[in-house]
Amino acid sequence: MMHSERLYRAVFEHSMEAVFFTTPEGVVLAANPAACKLFQRTEEEICKVGRYGLVDASSPRLADFLAERARHGRARAELVLVRGDGTRFFGEASSEQFVDDEQQVRTILIVRDLSESKKSEQLLAESEAQYRLLVAAMEEGVTLQDEHSAIITFNKSAERILGLTEDQLRGKTSFDPDWYPIHEDGSPFPGETHPVVETLRTGLPQSNVVMGIHKPDGRLTWISINVQPIFKEGETKPYRVVATMHDITESKLSNERIVRLAHFDQLTGLPNRTLLNDRFRYTLSLAQRSGETLAVMFIDLDNFKDINDTLGHNVGDQVLMEVATRIKSILREEDTLSRQGGDEYILILPNADADGAALVASKLIEVVAQPCHIAPHELIVTPSIGIAIYPHDGANLESLSKNADAAMYRAKREGRNGFRFYTSEMQAHSARNLKLANMLRHALERDELQLHYQPQFSLQDGRIVGVEALLRWAHPEMGMIAPSEFIPIAESTGQIIQIGEWVLRTAARQLRVWFDKQLPAMVMAVNLSAVQFRQKNFPELIDRILAEEKLPHHFLELELTEATAMDNPKAAIDVMDKLHERGIRMSIDDFGTGYASLSYLKQFKVCKLKIDQGFVRDIIDDPEDRAIVTAIINMASSLGIQTIAEGVETASQLNFLRLQGCNEVQGYYFSKPLPAELFEAFATGNADDKGAEQPFGPWGAPGRTG
Numbered sequence: 165m166m167h168s169e170r171l172y173r174a175v176f177e178h179s180m181e182a183v184f185f186t187t188p189e190g191v192v193l194a195a196n197p198a199a200c201k202l203f204q205r206t207e208e209e210i211c212k213v214g215r216y217g218l219v220d221a222s223s224p225r226l227a228d229f230l231a232e233r234a235r236h237g238r239a240r241a242e243l244v245l246v247r248g249d250g251t252r253f254f255g256e257a258s259s260e261q262f263v264d265d266e267q268q269v270r271t272i273l274i275v276r277d278l279s280e281s282k283k284s285e286q287l288l289a290e291s292e293a294q295y296r297l298l299v300a301a302m303e304e305g306v307t308l309q310d311e312h313s314a315i316i317t318f319n320k321s322a323e324r325i326l327g328l329t330e331d332q333l334r335g336k337t338s339f340d341p342d343w344y345p346i347h348e349d350g351s352p353f354p355g356e357t358h359p360v361v362e363t364l365r366t367g368l369p370q371s372n373v374v375m376g377i378h379k380p381d382g383r384l385t386w387i388s389i390n391v392q393p394i395f396k397e398g399e400t401k402p403y404r405v406v407a408t409m410h411d412i413t414e415s416k417l418s419n420e421r422i423v424r425l426a427h428f429d430q431l432t433g434l435p436n437r438t439l440l441n442d443r444f445r446y447t448l449s450l451a452q453r454s455g456e457t458l459a460v461m462f463i464d465l466d467n468f469k470d471i472n473d474t475l476g477h478n479v480g481d482q483v484l485m486e487v488a489t490r491i492k493s494i495l496r497e498e499d500t501l502s503r504q505g506g507d508e509y510i511l512i513l514p515n516a517d518a519d520g521a522a523l524v525a526s527k528l529i530e531v532v533a534q535p536c537h538i539a540p541h542e543l544i545v546t547p548s549i550g551i552a553i554y555p556h557d558g559a560n561l562e563s564l565s566k567n568a569d570a571a572m573y574r575a576k577r578e579g580r581n582g583f584r585f586y587t588s589e590m591q592a593h594s595a596r597n598l599k600l601a602n603m604l605r606h607a608l609e610r611d612e613l614q615l616h617y618q619p620q621f622s623l624q625d626g627r628i629v630g631v632e633a634l635l636r637w638a639h640p641e642m643g644m645i646a647p648s649e650f651i652p653i654a655e656s657t658g659q660i661i662q663i664g665e666w667v668l669r670t671a672a673r674q675l676r677v678w679f680d681k682q683l684p685a686m687v688m689a690v691n692l693s694a695v696q697f698r699q700k701n702f703p704e705l706i707d708r709i710l711a712e713e714k715l716p717h718h719f720l721e722l723e724l725t726e727a728t729a730m731d732n733p734k735a736a737i738d739v740m741d742k743l744h745e746r747g748i749r750m751s752i753d754d755f756g757t758g759y760a761s762l763s764y765l766k767q768f769k770v771c772k773l774k775i776d777q778g779f780v781r782d783i784i785d786d787p788e789d790r791a792i793v794t795a796i797i798n799m800a801s802s803l804g805i806q807t808i809a810e811g812v813e814t815a816s817q818l819n820f821l822r823l824q825g826c827n828e829v830q831g832y833y834f835s836k837p838l839p840a841e842l843f844e845a846f847a848t849g850n851a852d853d854k855g856a857e858q859p860f861g862p863w864g865a866p867g868r869t870g
């Protein structure tokens with residue numbers, strides 16, 4: 165017993181906590197050294213003042229503390245305590261009643277000093293309050309967002325910038341589609357690339373990300389956002405992020421205004437010289453990379469000075485604006501029209517050659533020359549245009565625009581309201597093209613077009629199995645004009661639609677005539693231009709033509725070039741499917757010159773590949789051509805597609821093709837393309853060269869026709 169009493173006393177004396185023994189009435193019987201130190205009193209003083217001298221009577225929790233101890237014999241509470249010098253401090257008091265050896269109720273009271281932790285709590289609360297004030301006073305919007313990007317808290321500026329009320333903002337995530345966020349170029353800003361989401365995903369801060377968001381009233385606001393991750397200790401994935409944002413709408417708009425002033429003509433809104441230079445540099449880099457040409461046009465209005473002098477600058481300005489609008493209306497998006505000042509415009513046409521530029525210039529003259537209504541006047545304004553083509557006429561904008569300017573002066577000298585090229589060859593070429601385009605308009609009605617027919621032979625039995633219809637233009641003054649010259653013109657002017665229909669109808673009618681005359685059954689092959697192939701309701705047109713001539717669909721074969729089929733392969737497959745359903749045969753012309761892939765070939769549903777004559781020509785001397793032709797034949801055969809070689813001119817070419825397993829042949833070796841009546845004679849064996857030394861099949865004699 166003695167031993168345990170000594171033990172308790174030692175614990176009491178050396179405890180770090182302040183320990184008191186008291187009576188239930190509050191008389192202190194003993195206080196340990198830690199208690200004396202804490203309360204800065206001697207044990208006698210403590211015993212003298214008693215519990216009520218140690219506890220501030222106004223402690224908010226005191227009454228509860230005493231009541232609880234009375235009820236349960238124990239209690240714990242934070243109380244305000246009083247030191248010997250009268251200063252107050254916070255302490256946690258734990259008190260427990262017990263009965264001593266003399267059957268007296270006693271209380272043990274242990275007090276823990278809370279002044280340090282209270283001080284840090286207070287400091288924390290103060291600093292939090294200061295931060296709150298700071299964040300609230302910030303011009304920048306601030307949001308605190310959780311790991312799902314839901315907004316937990318935010319300041320007033322965030323509400324103002326985002327245009328949302330407190331209720332609307334709380335809990336909203338960065339994924340919310342109502343923001344309709346966009347990039348600076350106007351493209352959508354998907355939620356998963358939002359900087360807040362990026363930071364949550366990667367743990368990396370994001371700086372100055374610009375995005376446009378739509379306020380609930382539909383207004384677009386531009387903001388710049390920074391995002392900082394917040395991590396829990398020891399974790400690498402953020403559990404919160406702080407996003408700060410500021411509204412840059414005003415500065416963005418004024419920047420845009422400055423950029424506009426620096427890059428655009430104030431009157432017409434067209435790019436000025438500075439922007440033209442930029443656009444030219446870009447266009448030139450594309451042209452250099454792809455090896456394509458580009459055109460630069462210098463456009464000047466004829467007699468514009470007279471309008472200004474007689475009707476005033478106001479009318480002149482309106483004319484300049486109207487001309488700009490009209491020119492723009494015929495351009496593609498990638499073209500750049502700029503105003504150089506006065507009545508001069510410069511136009512850049514990417515990827516345009518002389519023919520393309522001439523076409524645009526003709527359209528431009530037509531559109532500008534329409535009467536211009538500027539009340540109360542009706543004015544006719546005409547342009548003079550000079551054209552220079554990269555790379556022939558210059559390698560930079562300065563030389564090209566200078567040369568286009570010189571060409572424009574020639575257009576002025578030679579009567580105005582027209583266009584001229586800088587180089588004489590191009591000028592001559594363009595003048596001839598223009599003349600042909602005009603004459604071609606009347607070629608059909610004046611009966612100047614004809615079809616010639618070239619036989620196609622099976623290499624299995626030497627028989628004529630097909631005939632290709634080839635267009636010819638016999639002009640009364642200009643003589644025979646090659647299809648390779650006039651078909652591209654007909655294509656670019658759109659006349660090929662009308663001409664192509666005439667070819668299809670004439671070829672079908674001719675085949676009907678030959679069938680009626682009991683000529684052997686042959687398939688009629690007709691060449692198609694891309695424009696025709698893309699024509700709406702083309703399969704229905706074919707239906708009508710074949711019905712008119714009472715010809716079954718499988719007697720018609722349409723030849724498409726590889727380039728036409730590959731221009732828009734998906735659309736081509738669509739049309740080909742429709743034609744295939746009807747039983748119309750299709751072949752790929754000039755095969756090997758384009759880039760049709762095997763997978764497309766299968767989908768194209770073609771029955772035949774026509775090996776380009778460029779490969780056939782040197783088949784004997786050029787091992788590469790031989791290898792290509794062999795590869796085409798083998799590949800086609802493994803895909804179940806027939807092959808026909810065009811441009812066969814010699815017996816050695818023919819033998820090689822036969823040995824490789826080519827199915828059909830066509831070329832001058834058998835016959836040149838012939839007018840209908842000569843073909844008929846050839847096909848029925850009545851040709852003049854009947855009885856030649858090396859007959860090829862029952863109708864033809866190689867090398868003797870045409």
Ligand SMILES: Nc1nc2c(ncn2[C@@H]2O[C@H](COP(=O)(O)O[C@H]3[C@@H](O)[C@H](n4cnc5c(=O)[nH]c(N)nc54)O[C@@H]3COP(=O)(O)O)[C@@H](O)[C@H]2O)c(=O)[nH]1
Pocket residue numbers: 618632633634635636646647648651667691692693723753754777810811812813830831832833837
């Ligand atoms: N869209 C349309 N295109 C057509 C039409 N008619 C013709 N064309 C295309 O014009 C290009 C030139 O045609 P053409 O001058 O008629 O030349 C063809 C043959 O005459 C010629 N050929 C035939 N055999 C030989 C030969 O042994 N040697 C040789 N040097 N030339 C030969 O080759 C041309 C064959 O054309 P194709 O079979 O179509 O490849 C030409 O691209 C025609 O397609 C039309 O109505 N519409």
